Amino acid sequence: xxWPLMNVPATLERTGPSRLKAVLKWLVGGGVVxxxxxxxTNPALTNPPVVPGHDVxxxxxxxxxxxxxxxxxxxDCHSDETQWPWYSHVAPVSWWLDGHVKDARKKxxxxxWPNDDPQxxxxxxNRVSEEVSSGDMPLxxxxxxxxxxxxxxGQREQLSKWADQEARRLQPGAASxxxxx
Numbered sequence: 001x002x003w004p005l006m007n008v009p010a011t012l013e014r015t016g017p018s019r020l021k022a023v024l025k026w027l028v029g030g031g032v033v034x035x036x037x038x039x040x041t042n043p044a045l046t047n048p049p050v051v052p053g054h055d056v057x058x059x060x061x062x063x064x065x066x067x068x069x070x071x072x073x074x075x076d077c078h079s080d081e082t083q084w085p086w087y088s089h090v091a092p093v094s095w096w097l098d099g100h101v102k103d104a105r106k107k108x109x110x111x112x113w114p115n116d117d118p119q120x121x122x123x124x125x126n127r128v129s130e131e132v133s134s135g136d137m138p139l140x141x142x143x144x145x146x147x148x149x150x151x152x153x154g155q156r157e158q159l160s161k162w163a164d165q166e167a168r169r170l171q172p173g174a175a176s177x178x179x180x181x
Contacts, residue, residue, distance in 0.1 A: 042090075045097075048080045049080070050079075051111075054115065055110060055113060056070075056115075057070070057071075059115045062162060062166070065158070066162050069151065069159050070110065073137075073138045073149040073150075074137070074138065076142075076146070076149070077101050077138075078104050078107075078109060078110055079109060080109065108128070118172070123167070125163040125164070125166045125167035126163070126167045129161075129167065132151070132159050138151070
């Protein structure tokens, strides 16, 4: 398979449009070979097992409309139930998505909800409320590709208000002061 390399000097000796055409063929061919080789370097796109009873929707489930919003706008990145789309298997997109999902799970993972730590859960709900109401989440780049993740202003408000209420409910002393003015 060395014969194409032997033609390189002859290609470089050409002048004008024929030389440009020959160089472009080599560049495109090299790009195709490089793109094909990159596909061998894809990360393993897997989901850790979901431990029964640890998911936020399994314990103290939110109202159905909130659960639907969480699943459609948040769960692909912020849970161990990621639905990997076809393009997540194409390098270099696969590297970016893998890193993005790992970072998202570190920051907030609905599949590893701190059900045994109400104060920590309250902080997480406060953060969810802030991120959703500010428009930072779901990421615009994600929502652009995933129409189901696009939240209307009303849905953002609904999810944000519910997350705030849940955070207040989980705060220490919330039960004892909930009936007082």
